[in-house]
Amino acid sequence: MSMNTERDYEELLDEAYGLPNGHAKLQLLEEAARIADSLGEVEAGYEIRGEIVETASFSGFPRTALVAFSWQLGQFDKNPAMYDEWTLLWSYKWILGNVAAFPEIERAQIDSLLEDMRRRYLEAGYSDYAYHYYRFVLAIDYGELDEAEQALNQLKTLPRDGMADCDACEQNEFVDFWAQRQNDEQTIQMAQPIIKEGMSCAEVPHVTLPKVLMPLYRQGKQAEADKYQKKSYKLIHDNTDFVQSIGEHIGYLTVTDPYKALELFEKHAHWTDLNEAPIDKMLFHAYTSGMFKRLAQETVQFNVKLPSSYPHPEHATDVNRLAAYYGELATDVARKLDLRNGNSYQSEHVKRLMDTV
Secondary structure, eight states: OHHHHHHHHHHHHHHHHTSOSSHHHHHHHHHHHHHHHHTTOHHHHHHHHHHHHHHHHTTTOHHHHHHHHHHHHHHHHHOGGGSOHHHHHHHHHHHHHHGGGOTTSOHHHHHHHHHHHHHHHHHTTOOSHHHHHHHHHHHHHHTOHHHHHHHHHHHTTSOOOTTSOOHHHHHHHHHHHHHHTTOHHHHHHHHHHHHTTOOOOSSTTTTTHHHHHHHHHHTTOHHHHHHHHHHHHHHHTTOGGGHHHHHHHHHHHHHHOHHHHHHHHHHHTTHHHHOOOHHHHHHHHHHHHHHHHHHTTSOSOOOOOOOTTOSOGGGGGOHHHHHHHHHHHHHHHHHHHHHHHTSSHHHHHHHHHHTOO
């Protein structure tokens, strides 16, 4: 029986490796981990969870990644000689890049994770470069943009090392910083190495192009923005990790082609039932609320295709109610994030997105 069970988890892994990142692959990996645990196969369970962390981090399941990574961290500390340290340290950054998305995770816990990563990196012979980079990333997530700029200035004084994110990932974060600053000119300028010079990685330019759409539009460059909207959508249309980016597309199309925005909503609204990142869903819902407010200005009769999880199917013909419902979803998460962060940044940000029209 044991041999059959062992073969089962290996077969599940083989099947998972043949799938793209996403919910189906993650389910196979989680089942494989459960079987490995039932056999007491700790090393196999560790390796499988490494796959879970990577798959979950890049398909919209950061909570699943956090749970799996915590298990790995505990096992590593029990017997560090048994496991590959570099892989664990590298994936630590994915955790820190997503942890602030959850309002229930206190800042003290996040700060503790950041300091733990710093300690482990220094002990492994790496510099403070990644530490200050993730100080910058987290400050943006908190809406503390002055603190983010201070961390960025400190980062610029340090040489990159083996734990630095790729150039494209970092450049995208610089774009996001200036987008949060609402500085259109700097946002576009920071995006140039990506959109003009071909700087890229697994998720860039996918997540960068949506951030320059409205800045380009506001500068009178709609034709260029339309081109990037089409290019970006082709890159992100099949991965639930890009809920926020789809929301940014909806936001842009709300201004330029609201019926196309509705089409994207109907196609992707169910993604929020799968995606685990509250902040990403919050932004999707904020853009969606703004879209329905815009559609309420039209005189046609709507019959919106709603996701099966929507609690009030009768709202399908009432875009004002849809605007209110999605607005409440967004503002509720924003309030919780602000309570954790100690400011009103996310609430103000969400209101601005909903009021774009």
